[in-house]
Amino acid sequence: MNTSHPRLGLLGFGEAAGRLARDFSQAGFTSILGYSRSGARAQPGDLVHRRAQAAGVTLVKTVGTLAKKSDIIIAMTPGKSALPALKKIRKYLRPDHLYVDASSNSAHNMEQAAALVGNAAKFVDASIMGPVDLMGIKVPFVASGPHAAAFRDLMTPHGMVINVVGANPGDASAMKLIRSVLMKGLAMLLLETMEAAQRRNILDAVIEDSSVTFNEIPFQKIIKRYVGGTAVHCERRIHEMKECLELLQGMGSTDRATKATIAMLRDMVKMGMPQQFKVEPDTIHPVIDALIAARAKAA
Numbered sequence: 001m002n003t004s005h006p007r008l009g010l011l012g013f014g015e016a017a018g019r020l021a022r023d024f025s026q027a028g029f030t031s032i033l034g035y036s037r038s039g040a041r042a043q044p045g046d047l048v049h050r051r052a053q054a055a056g057v058t059l060v061k062t063v064g065t066l067a068k069k070s071d072i073i074i075a076m077t078p079g080k081s082a083l084p085a086l087k088k089i090r091k092y093l094r095p096d097h098l099y100v101d102a103s104s105n106s107a108h109n110m111e112q113a114a115a116l117v118g119n120a121a122k123f124v125d126a127s128i129m130g131p132v133d134l135m136g137i138k139v140p141f142v143a144s145g146p147h148a149a150a151f152r153d154l155m156t157p158h159g160m161v162i163n164v165v166g167a168n169p170g171d172a173s174a175m176k177l178i179r180s181v182l183m184k185g186l187a188m189l190l191l192e193t194m195e196a197a198q199r200r201n202i203l204d205a206v207i208e209d210s211s212v213t214f215n216e217i218p219f220q221k222i223i224k225r226y227v228g229g230t231a232v233h234c235e236r237r238i239h240e241m242k243e244c245l246e247l248l249q250g251m252g253s254t255d256r257a258t259k260a261t262i263a264m265l266r267d268m269v270k271m272g273m274p275q276q277f278k279v280e281p282d283t284i285h286p287v288i289d290a291l292i293a294a295r296a297k298a299a
C-alpha cells in the first residue's frame with residue numbers, strides 16, 4: 001500500500017462520497033474509484049457521472065475492479081444496503097485492504113459486518129458525525145475496532161478528522177446512536193418545556209433563565225451535577241416533578257418527557273440510590289455503575 005496517498009475505493013457513490021471525493025482530490029489523491037449500481041450504468045451527462053467528473057473519480061462497473069485497484073475501501077451506502085454491498089465485494093477483499101464501513105448503521109449490523117469480513121480484510125466500523133455536504137473532509141468520523149487506529153493514522157495526515165472511540169466493531173456506531181439519545185431527547189425536553197412556557201406567556205423569560213445555566217457552566221460539569229445530584233435527591237424530586245406534571249396537564253400541555261422523568265426517578269429510589277449516595281460523588285462513574293448493577297439484579 002502506498003501510505004502517502006493510498007488508492008481509494010468508494011463503495012456507494014452518493015452525496016457523502018461525492019463531496020468527500022472532491023476534497024480527497026484536492027488533498028492530492030490521484031487514484032479514486034467509485035462504485036454504485038447506478039454509477040455502473042451511468043452515461044455521460046447523468047448526475048452520478050457529472051458528480052464523479054467534478055470530484056476526480058473514476059466510476060467502475062464492478063465491485064471486483066473497485067477492490068482490485070484500491071488500498072482502502074470506504075463504504076458509504078445507505079445503512080440497509082451496507083451488508084448486501086459487503087456480501088457482493090467480500091470475495092474480492094485482500095488481507096491488506098482496510099475496509100471502512102461508514103454507513104449509518106446499528107451496532108449489531110456492524111458486528112455482523114465485521115464477522116462477515118473476518119480475516120479477509122481489516123474491518124473498521126466508522127460513523128460520520130456531521131453533515132458531509134457542509135463540512136467535506138473536515139466532517140468528524142468516529143471509528144472503532146482493532147484497525148480503527150490504522151484508518152486514523154492513514155487518513156488524518158490527508159485532512160480527515162478521525163477519533164478512535166472503541167476497541168470493538170459496533171462501538172463507533174453505538175456512539176452515534178447514543179449521542180442521538182441525548183440530542184434527540186434534549187430536543188423533546190425543550191419542546192415540552194417551551195410549549196408549557198408559551199401557554200403561560202413566559203416563553204422568552206424561560207429561554208433567558210435556562211440559558212444562563214447552560215451558557216455559564218461547562219457541559220462536563222452539568223453532566224456531573226445532574227447525574228450525581230439526581231442520585232442523591234431522586235426521592236424529593238419526585239414530589240416536585242409531580243407538581244410539574246399537574247401544571248402541564250392543567251394547561252393541556254405535552255407531558256411525555258415529564259412522565260418519563262418521574263418514572264426514572266421512581267426507578268432510582270427503588271434501586272436505593274439515596275441510601276448509596278448521601279453526597280454527590282466526585283465523578284458520575286459510581287452512579288452509572290450502581291444503576292447498571294441494580295438493573296442486572298432486578299432482571
Ligand SMILES: NC(=O)c1ccc[n+]([C@@H]2O[C@H](COP(=O)([O-])OP(=O)(O)OC[C@H]3O[C@@H](n4cnc5c(N)ncnc54)[C@H](OP(=O)(O)O)[C@@H]3O)[C@@H](O)[C@H]2O)c1
Nearest residue numbers: 012013014015016036037038077079081085103104128132
Ligand atoms: N450525507 C451526509 O452528510 C451523511 C452524514 C452522516 C452519515 N451519512 C451516511 O453515509 C451513508 C451515505 O450517505 P449519502 O448521503 O451519500 O447517501 P446517498 O446519497 O443516498 O448515497 C448512497 C449511495 O449508495 C449506493 N448504494 C446503495 N445500495 C448499494 C449497494 N448495494 N451497493 C453499492 N452501492 C449502493 C447508492 O447508489 P445506487 O443505489 O445506484 O447503488 C448511492 O450511490 C449513509 O449511510 C448515511 O446515513 C451521510
